[in-house]
Amino acid sequence: MIKFLIKKCLREKECFWEARTRVLAWYAGLTALFIGLSIPIFTELTIIQVDRRVKEDLLEEIEAFVQIYSHDIENNREEDIAIIFDHFLQYKIPGDKTFLITTINGQFYNSSPLSLPQAISRNSPLIKNLAQTKKPLRGKNLITDSQVGEILYKAEPIAINGQVRGVLIVANIPEGERREAFVAILIVIKVLLVAFILALISAWRMVGKVLNPIRTLINTAQTISETDLSQRIPIRGRGETAELAQAFNKMMNRLETAFKSQQQFLNDVSHELRTPITIIRGHLELLEYNDPQEKAETISLVLDELDRMGRFVEELLLLAKAERKDFLILEEVDLSELTGKMYLKMQGLGERQWQLESQGEGTVILDRQWIIQAMMNLAHNAVKFTKSTDIIALGSSINNGQVNFWIRDTGIGIPPQDQERIFERFSRSSNNPNTSRGAGLGLSIVSAIAKSHHGHVELFSQLEKGSIFTILIPIKTKL
Ligand SMILES: Nc1ncnc2c1ncn2[C@@H]1O[C@H](COP(=O)(O)OP(=O)(O)OP(=O)(O)O)[C@@H](O)[C@H]1O
């Protein structure tokens, strides 16, 4: 298994930098660190535990002695200490590796068991020393012999009639118990190692599973090119990875739409430019055969077409600019005064039954020039699709926290199915009688200007009755 994984890693080269490898390396490192730290702590704690138990045992032996013989000690004669010790050693069976040693008048007297390790034998310095004590003693003696190790002891002087007559020494060699503890610890270490390796393998698989959608995401992203934006990531289950796939797919949808509309836009632009170029070219080719009057007419026509192209290019530039953040130059504007100015300006567009329907009162914050441009576009359309006997009315008002500007006409109207579409670039209504005249950019510019003011455009229109275009902008109170 591990061999297979390593081979796979080497084949795919980048494996060592993969997120999975890095997560695993951190996981393995941290787990190894915690195990590495916990083993010595665990060992130390176990030894402390063993020693504490041994010390408790020593104390128990002494307490047992004191409890049983306290009455005898208080009431007996000095010589009876030997009898008491004999009795105690005869009936008290010491635990494993525990030694009961008695001394009388500073001399070794008896022990249980009889054979003692060298370090606590009758002539050993430790026993000789402890035999002299007048106070209870406890301690540990380090013995260099690796077989014996450490000796823990407790020495209790026994006093009869206020005189210390003998000493009861309880000693223990905890090495055996410690060894047993070490064996147990070794087993724990082995189990931990196996668990660690198993945990690593499972973690490798789990992390792989978690990261699988990301791998699919990378593969999908790699297959996406400008010519094929149709690929999507299959969404499985829930959670962050599913959300990531969902977000990626949504982004791809937006990209695909944007890319399609960009292509459509380029098609439309080249189509719009091709017509005037063909007209200009045709006229210029015939120019040398024209008489002077025809030449003058041709030149005026060509200039007209060039003007149209110039306007077209400028409108495109304006649309591109409208997406920028610094597009607007906001200022405080007197609504009534602005409406009056626009009304005067509009009347120059053509002879119609012009009306100033309403003039809102108050100061509003907006980009004066762009609002005029938008309203002039609307007025231009109204003129285009009305006769001289038709009414074109201009109005403005402040309503529900919004400033409204509208142009109402009694012209040809717009069929319901076209009312949304005409705001798109290059689109014209199906009942447009003179399709070749406009590029179809006017309303998209109006819409872009409204949007840049965080507003929108509303249209109400009925065929043969007329249309009302309203720009609605939320009122801004501060610049
Ligand atoms: N007041 C109106 N009455 C009837 N139809 C209208 C009116 N305003 C706009 N339209 C329809 O909406 C279409 C799109 O208008 P828009 O202003 O975007 O383009 P255009 O006027 O054709 O060209 P451009 O404004 O770029 O010169 C028009 O071609 C027309 O069919």
Ligand SMILES: [Mg+2]
């Ligand atoms: Mg227009």
